[in-house]
Amino acid sequence: MKSIILIITFLLSFSSLAQVTRINIHKGRRTLELVDHKRRVIKTFDIMLGRSPLGTKIKRGDNKTPEGIYKVDWRNSKSKYRLSLHINYPNKLDLKRSRALGVDPGDNIFIHGMPTHLGTISDIFNSLGIESGTDMVNYALSFMDWTRGCIALSNSDIEEVWKLTPNGAQVVIYP
Secondary structure, eight states: OHHHHHHHHHHHHHHTTTOEEEEEEETTTTEEEEEETTSOEEEEEEOBOBSSOSSOOOSTTSOOOOOEEEEEEEEETTSSBSSEEEEOOSOHHHHHHHHHHTOOOOOOEEEEOSBSOOTHHHHHHHHTTOTTHHHHHHHHHTTSOOBSSOEEOOHHHHHHHHHHOOTTOEEEEEO
16 A cells, blocks of 8 residues: 555656646746746756847847747757757747838747757867767857857757657746
């Protein structure tokens, strides 16, 4: 009987992890929080942002990460980055703002992992006999904002976010 109670308790505590309903992204703190159906933060991750992170995304090519309320609307397991969750940017407010300014708001904002092929920098390390060239580049990227407006995580972190976050989860991006 005791073992049945322990199993049920374990399953109930694990079930809250599977019920991520919201992702909070705090650009200023460089964190992403997974929030469950009871509005509890169940996990926090460090993130990297667009190369020009201050302020909200206004137009294509500004390298800014948007701010506002979005949803995860689809995912890509064969992305150029280790897994990616698409955010439905631009939303109605973003479209209204861009029309008023006469600019293209851009699109294709994702929460994703590190690049799957890092190209020449990694190849240079590898050609010098440094076997973990890709790891070194990933490590260096983790200390800077390098995306074109997306939210990037380490590969192990995106794998966890990918598993726990369903399509339709709300994404709130704060300054």
